Amino acid sequence: MSAAEERQAREERWRTSMAAAQDGDAKAYESLLQELLPEIRSLVRRRLPDEAAVEDIVQNTLLAIHRSRHTYRSERPFGPWMRAVARNAFLDHVRVRSRRVEREVPLDAVPEPADDPAPMLERVGLSPELERALAELPAIQLRGLSVAEAAVKAGVSMSAVKVRAHRGYRALRARLEGVEGFRDG
Amino acid sequence: MAEPTPTEGETSDFVRELSRDLSPVERIARLRTGVVRVLALWAGVSLVAIAVKGVTGDVSDPARMLGGFGAILAGLSLVGVGGLVAALSTSVPGRESTARVASGLVAFGLLLAMGLGAVLLRADPSAAVAGTFRSDMMCLTLAAIVAVLPSLGALLYVVRAAPARPVPTLWGVGLGCVALAAFTVQLGCMDPAFRHLLVSHALAPAIGSAVFLAPLWLGFRRLRQA
Known part of the structure; x- marks a missing residue:
């Protein structure tokens, strides 16, 4: 041929x-x-x-x-x-x-989401603040999805999912820093 | 810190994910069909406008039709059809060559309407009268009204399609539809003044496309989100 x-x-x-x-x-x-x-x-x-x-x-x-x-x-x-x-x-x-390019701080690796974060949150007693902070976040929610699944769901590439997740973690950290009882790490 | 980059293996996972639960899609209408639908809308509105306003005697006057009046009409028709085809074809991937040809038509039409039209009207004694601001506004407003329905028709096609650069595409929609509308308006316009024909007819597509851009953009965003 x-x-x-x-x-x-x-x-x-x-x-x-x-x-x-x-x-x-x-x-x-x-x-x-x-x-x-x-x-x-x-x-x-x-x-x-x-x-x-x-x-x-x-x-x-x-x-x-x-x-x-x-x-x-x-x-x-x-x-x-x-x-x-x-x-x-x-x-x-x-x-x-x-x-x-100038304002982006990307993420090298995204940790796997916890199976069910609720009991842990209740244990540390941050539930209301954390929920409020999470509700205010623009980041996409992984909710147990793989990065590929989340990317398709959000209509972005996999690296964009990782970058967004990182932004979300940073924003969450910033919001929770003022909350009493929050411990870094 | 280096940006996280997916691997080839991850891309294969991504492909599997894209294919999972794939739903059937309704194919977009042919480009030709899209253009014909918009032209049909324009023709319908134009018939109503002409029925209400009548047709100027200049249309049956060979001297006027071969002069600046005719050059502006010919230019507007080229800008109208060219702008519309260019706009719709830029919203369909793979139709870039059609868009390029249509953009050439638009450029030629603008040259004809504003360049040759102005030169020929300068030499036309019947155009050497003072136009009125009122008739300028009347023609521009009527052109905007006539352009609304065809613009909506074209917008619906663009929303369904996949424009790479929506703003230039929507600008083309405005340019084409207002040019077609200005063509209709000129058929019924009784003001032969040089300035009026140039500003309210030959320049109408440029003015109208600038005015139409914001509402078309808002409509595009709203319909895309819906």
Whole structure:
């Protein structure tokens, strides 16, 4: 099979898989996204020398594909649609990054959430203050979800979940510092 | 401190998560269908406006139609259709080339309406009369009224789609719809003054798109959240 024929066959496969995904076929969607991963990675690497940020942009691109999958029309080729989504996701990433780069303090690792924090909170007697502080937090709630689950639920990449969680912990700490009985650590 | 970066393995988990509980989606209408729907809305409102206001005799006057009056009409139609197509196509991934062609039409239309239109009107003796502020405001207001429904139609399409940069897209919606509305208004406008035709007709899309941007943006945000 020549390279052109191979490209055409791949395009046809993508087109069919996306049409099936639009009808709710999760299996076709997962295999399509897995097949797109190397393509998206190479697109991102061509534009970005920073290897560390590649997976983050790849995830943002996957999210963008997921959110705009209804805009794909199966009578049109899939490749240009996917590349346009990837380009837009990349530009979004660059814009957001340049805006936040100076004020962001990221997190290296997010601790696993406690199975049930309620008994511990009752024990230390901080429940009302903590609840109030938690209610005021803009951070997303992990609530026993994995980072990947939380990311999909919140519509952001996994590193964005980690950064938000870190922001939440910092904000919570700041709010609780004035509460009597609060012990650091 | 380095920013946390996901690994390739985590991205695979992310893909599995995206695919889990996948629900069917309603595909967006074709770009062509979206444009035709907005044009149909504009045509409907225009018919009502023309029925109420009538048509100026300039439309059947070959000298006026081949002069500045006609150049502005032609320019407005290009800006209208071009702006609308550009706006709707920038909200659909993969239609960037269509948007580029349509943007070219807009540029050409603006040149025709404001450049050639102004030059030809300068040489037109029937345009050498003083226009009134009242008629300026009347035409601009009527253009805004005629543009409301088509703008809403275009906004609904853009909200359903996935615009990469909503502000320029919405600006294009305003530009296109107000240009189409200004076209309709000019068909019924009885004021032949040079200044009036230039400010209230040829420049109407630029003025209108600036005025429409804030409400369109608010509508976009509200409908997106809903």
